[in-house]
Amino acid sequence: MLKEERQQTILSVVELHNRILLTDIAESLDVSIDTIRRDVKELDAENKLKKVHGGAISLGFTTNSVKNQNIYRLEQKTRIAEKAITLLKDGSVIFVDGGTTCNELARLIPSNLDLTCFTHSIPVAMELLAKPNVTVILIGGQVSKESQISIGANAIHNLSEIKVDYSFIGTGYVDSFYGLTEFDWDIVQVKKAIIKCSKKTVLLSISEKLNSQHRYKSCDINAINTMITELEPENELLNSFRNHDIRIL
Amino acid sequence: MLKEERQQTILSVVELHNRILLTDIAESLDVSIDTIRRDVKELDAENKLKKVHGGAISLGFTTNSVKNQNIYRLEQKTRIAEKAITLLKDGSVIFVDGGTTCNELARLIPSNLDLTCFTHSIPVAMELLAKPNVTVILIGGQVSKESQISIGANAIHNLSEIKVDYSFIGTGYVDSFYGLTEFDWDIVQVKKAIIKCSKKTVLLSISEKLNSQHRYKSCDINAINTMITELEPENELLNSFRNHDIRIL
DNA sequence: TTGAATCATGCAAATGTAGGCAATAAATTG
């Protein structure tokens, strides 16, 4: 039997049954297990199936049922969150925005830290509930499906009635000249309200977003008191932000 | 059975039932509990599910009050939720309470149903966000750690400004004479506000809670318009509720 | 606080894997 022919057979069996055992296929094709192993290794390298210990699995079988909720640039965001946490101390009253970076911040808050956290983000609230010493106060309102945060008049009104020490916010786009901008008008309105209710505003943003802009403006760049990226503070990519009285971490 | 295959199976079961017991899975897949434990540990490390003592829960369903991991009760609650959903039609404006039963209701809402849902429960909001045709409006306020719902003056105030067709509520305890009661005073205040803002109130309760009572009272039993348990409506356990003008499903 | 359930750990048996080697088959080249 030709190698090519054998590999085709292996593929069809995998497609048909979603999986095979190397021993089974070796027996049914009457070749040695080593040959099959080599075949499967090649097919795996060609991305035609997935080789696992003792057998192989159809690609569709794995990718369909596993939800890939990989967070983009998670390591950078973790680094940012770690820096942000150094700003917190017992008794702080803070606001935490939505988005994956702020979510990471919420997740990494040490459980012995005594905080009062406001948030309008459902995932952030969820994370914060796991911290025994954090008082969580939810800002209600209509919830945006994509961003999973409360938006709209009600949310903005509620924000107008509070005052926090720090707010930690994310942004869609940030530029040293154009400031913080977003794609979505409703989000911008909420961001404005958040900045208004904060004594100090901390921007969390991965460096990839630097020097980008979009349609609607949340605030000028000098509305930001502290800016945190995953970069070292000295990095030259941050140069254009230095003459704005912004503390860079 | 391949390890990979087994792990896929575990994942699907977790997605399907929201939670599993390691012992159940081990038995149904006919491998040792140790193997399942190791699998779940790996899947947890890969962030595909959350491992808890004695079992695992789906990530999307982080109602992590560690009790109620019993699959038997879950099935009762699923049954209740299925009945409750028959009350809904396109355009309905409803309120969904917190608790595992209401969470189940939220999870099972068909994705083609057009609804406006108010809720003060973070896990419920989370579930509802997955439904493209459901408008989610969050009631804000201080969030209770155990019950993961907004409570307090702000929540109650917000509730006073809305009116919904149906509210679906759970309760800690229910008795045909003493009505709906709770262990927690704050929760009672919110329940009262919910009932006040509803044209009709639907109680969801597993039969285990029937004829039990506690310290603080949410409402008389005849404040309830419809009552849903996992039992058949004719079941004699429900007899004491029949002379209260309550529709029993 | 106690007892039962669950968990982590180490171990051993079974099974699977990688890489080297030699025999054979196939392809290439002069």
Place this chain on the structure above:
DNA sequence: CAATTTATTGCCTACATTTGCATGATTCAA
């Protein structure tokens, strides 16, 4: 066609992974 190179295959050995079990630690609920 013959000689040489290359590819494929099976076998071997050392090593890695997986699994179930035993043990003692930990956790949970009453």
